[in-house]
Amino acid sequence: xxxxxxxxxxxxxxxxxLRSFVGQMFVIPSGSMENTLQVxxxxxxxxxxxxxxxxxxxxxxxxxxxxxxxxxDNPIKIALEFVGVLPNSGTEHLIKRVIxxxxxxxxxxxxxxxxxxxxxxxxxxxxxxxxxxxxxAPATVPFEIIVPADHIFxxxxxxxxxxxSRCRLGNISxxxxxSAFVPxxxxxxxxxxxxxxxxxxxxxxxxxxxxEVPPAAQPAPTxxxxxxxxxxx
Numbered sequence: 273x274x275x276x277x278x279x280x281x282x283x284x285x286x287x288x289x290l291r292s293f294v295g296q297m298f299v300i301p302s303g304s305m306e307n308t309l310q311v312x313x314x315x316x317x318x319x320x321x322x323x324x325x326x327x328x329x330x331x332x333x334x335x336x337x338x339x340x341x342x343x344x345d346n347p348i349k350i351a352l353e354f355v356g357v358l359p360n361s362g363t364e365h366l367i368k369r370v371i372x373x374x375x376x377x378x379x380x381x382x383x384x385x386x387x388x389x390x391x392x393x394x395x396x397x398x399x400x401x402x403x404x405x406x407x408x409a410p411a412t413v414p415f416e417i418i419v420p421a422d423h424i425f426x427x428x429x430x431x432x433x434x435x436x437s438r439c440r441l442g443n444i445s446x447x448x449x450x451s452a453f454v455p456x457x458x459x460x461x462x463x464x465x466x467x468x469x470x471x472x473x474x475x476x477x478x479x480x481x482x483x484e485v486p487p488a489a490q491p492a493p494t495x496x497x498x499x500x501x502x503x504x505x
Contacts, residue, residue, distance in 0.1 A: 304428035306401050314468035323462040326482030330367045332458040372425030375488030379416040395481040401430035408432050413504040418497035423453035442503030449496035
C-alpha cells in the first residue's frame with residue numbers, strides 16, 4: 273500500500289513539473305482559429321523555446337478580451353487539470369497567431385489587400401479560414417501600427433470569427449490602442465501539436481511567408497504607435 277502511494281505521489285509530482293516547465297494541454301473553446309484548429313481540439317503548448325512571428329500561441333486574457341466565466345467547482349477535475357492529466361478547459365486563456373513582434377510595423381490597406389509586416393505583404397493562404405474554396409479577407413478595416421515593447425500583435429486564422437488585436441485598436445476605454453496588444457509575460461507558450469482527437473493529430477509548422485519578414489526598422493516604442501486606425505475589424 274505504501275509503495276503504491278509513493279508511486280502515485282511521484283507520478284503527480286512529475287506531471288506537475290512537466291506542466292509547469294515543459295508543456296501543457298489546452299482545449300480549444302471557439303472557432304476563432306479555424307480551420308487550423310477546430311472546437312474541442314486538444315493542443316499541446318510548449319513552455320520552453322520561446323516563440324516568433326507566425327507561431328500559434330496560448331496566452332492569458334490580457335484584459336477584458338473574454339466575458340466573465342464560471343470556474344469549475346469539480347475538485348477532482350480541477351486537480352487533474354492542475355497536474356496536467358486533463359487538458360486545461362478554463363476560459364481565461366486565448367489562442368491566436370503572432371503577426372507582429374515588438375517594434376514591428378503592421379499594416380493593412382485595401383489597396384494592397386494583404387496584411388504587411390515591416391513592408392512585407394504576408395501570403396496567408398496557407399492558414400486563413402476558407403469555405404467552399406473562398407478564403408476570408410485578411411482584414412476589412414485599414415490600420416497601421418507599431419507594436420510596443422514587450423507586447424505582441426495577434427490575429428485569429430478565422431478573421432470573421434476572431435475578436436483579436438486589430439478589433440481592439442479603436443478601444444478608447446484605455447490609453448489609445450493599449451488593449452490591442454498582448455503582453456509577452458502573458459504568453460504561456462507556442463502550440464506544437466494537436467494531440468486529440470486522434471483523427472486530428474498534427475504538428476505545427478511556421479508558415480513560409482514569415483521567413484521573408486525583415487527585422488523591425490526601429491526599436492520598439494514604449495507605448496503603442498497608432499499611425500492610422502479606424503474602428504472595427
